Amino acid sequence: MDRPRISLVLAMSLDGKIADAQRRAARFSSQADLDHLEARVAAADGVLFGSGTLRAYGTTLSVRNPALIEARRQRGQTDQPIHIVWSPSGHLDPQWRFFQQPVPRGLITTPAGAQPWQTGEFFDRLWVIPKVPTDAWNWPKLLAQFPTQGLHTLALLGGGHLTADLLRHGCIDEVYITVCPLLLGGATAPTPVDGEGFLAELAPRLTLLEHRTIGDEVFLHYLVHPSGV
Numbered sequence: 001m002d003r004p005r006i007s008l009v010l011a012m013s014l015d016g017k018i019a020d021a022q023r024r025a026a027r028f029s030s031q032a033d034l035d036h037l038e039a040r041v042a043a044a045d046g047v048l049f050g051s052g053t054l055r056a057y058g059t060t061l062s063v064r065n066p067a068l069i070e071a072r073r074q075r076g077q078t079d080q081p082i083h084i085v086w087s088p089s090g091h092l093d094p095q096w097r098f099f100q101q102p103v104p105r106g107l108i109t110t111p112a113g114a115q116p117w118q119t120g121e122f123f124d125r126l127w128v129i130p131k132v133p134t135d136a137w138n139w140p141k142l143l144a145q146f147p148t149q150g151l152h153t154l155a156l157l158g159g160g161h162l163t164a165d166l167l168r169h170g171c172i173d174e175v176y177i178t179v180c181p182l183l184l185g186g187a188t189a190p191t192p193v194d195g196e197g198f199l200a201e202l203a204p205r206l207t208l209l210e211h212r213t214i215g216d217e218v219f220l221h222y223l224v225h226p227s228g229v
Helices: 031-043 051-057 064-075 111-117 139-143 160-168
Strands: 005-013 045-049 082-086 107-111 127-128 153-156 176-178 204-214 217-224
Touching: 005 031, 031 064, 031 153, 031 176, 031 217, 045 051, 045 160, 082 127, 107 111, 107 153, 111 127, 153 160
Parallel strands: 005 153, 005 176, 045 082, 045 153, 082 107, 107 127
Antiparallel strands: 176 217, 204 217
16 A cells, blocks of 8 residues: 555534534543544554644543553554544644644645745644645545555544545545444534545445444444455
């Protein structure tokens, strides 16, 4: 594979919402789900998320479990994966706690978005992609750079628009989804795959690999089929 293997990891309400109608940080999952999320983050070389997700939380999830950190060391990984924000505009607040967390940070942005962050004080790596006339992102071309930089696996933590774009380019390989016991409703509440959506005949197809129940939550693991399969 000429790009990292990407695992989408998220929790959603029973009616398929990843946040409420005000798009606030989703804190409705259990400690079991948080432990599950930390394990998926710890397994990856890098973590990828959109600026909207970062804006909602102000932080990222670092690996804190000593056993998970030791397992990373045994695999030859650094103690923390690099946490990569996708922000075409580069409009991020350096006062967010994210920038004080003890994790390596990366930014995927445009030349204009990169200008405030060139000093290296806030981001360890910048991936600067020229903005094309259609505002389309060539994710396969961008992600092809990652394995040469030691990034062979990524945990994708949202948001819905970034997930939709990566799915459209066939760049998501598996999905870990936790179904939580609440109903959020609301036409404006975000879903795991936001934006225009897919026609049924063109929608990505998945195969269930594993399912388990802890308390009132259901943990699902799916394989995403390549486009056209």
